[in-house]
Amino acid sequence: MDNCIFCKIASGRIPAAKVYEDEEMLVFKDIEPKAKVHLLAIPKVHFKLLSQMDENSSAIVGRMMAKIPDIAKESGCQNGYRLVINQGGDAGQEVFHLHIHILGGEKLPLNIV
Ligand code: AMP
Ligand code: ZN
Numbered sequence: 001m002d003n004c005i006f007c008k009i010a011s012g013r014i015p016a017a018k019v020y021e022d023e024e025m026l027v028f029k030d031i032e033p034k035a036k037v038h039l040l041a042i043p044k045v046h047f048k049l050l051s052q053m054d055e056n057s058s059a060i061v062g063r064m065m066a067k068i069p070d071i072a073k074e075s076g077c078q079n080g081y082r083l084v085i086n087q088g089g090d091a092g093q094e095v096f097h098l099h100i101h102i103l104g105g106e107k108l109p110l111n112i113v
Pocket of ligand 2: 007
């Protein structure tokens with residue numbers, strides 16, 4: 001997707017503070033962190049919304065979820081973390097390329113992303 005900021009990060013066209021990368025996912029630091037640790041995990045393939053997942057993309061997200069615990073722990077979330085997916089306008093989704101917020105590194109308040 002040409003004008004998708006997260007596709008540009010995934011392809012290296014714009015920089016990000018990457019903490020993990022493999023053939024199908026990328027994890028990088030949120031540019032405006034809402035917690036001591038605030039990472040975003042994205043699939044490299046573009047899809048907009050959780051509600052648009054098909055069999056292939058949900059399998060990718062499943063494999064991402066399986067890797068997140070180790071990535072979170074290695075990034076400073078030793079005592080737990082929160083995963084958030086904002087779906088659509090009411091949730092305040094700003095970037096329409098599916099992403100999983102990983103928040104932790106401190107005791108989290110209830111409303112942060
Ligand atoms: P959401 O509201 O769920 O769509 O969250 C989008 C998130 O992307 C926000 O927390 C932003 O701070 C973050 N963000 C936007 N642009 C960038 C960027 N270039 N690098 C890292 N994080 C970004
Ligand atoms: Zn995209």
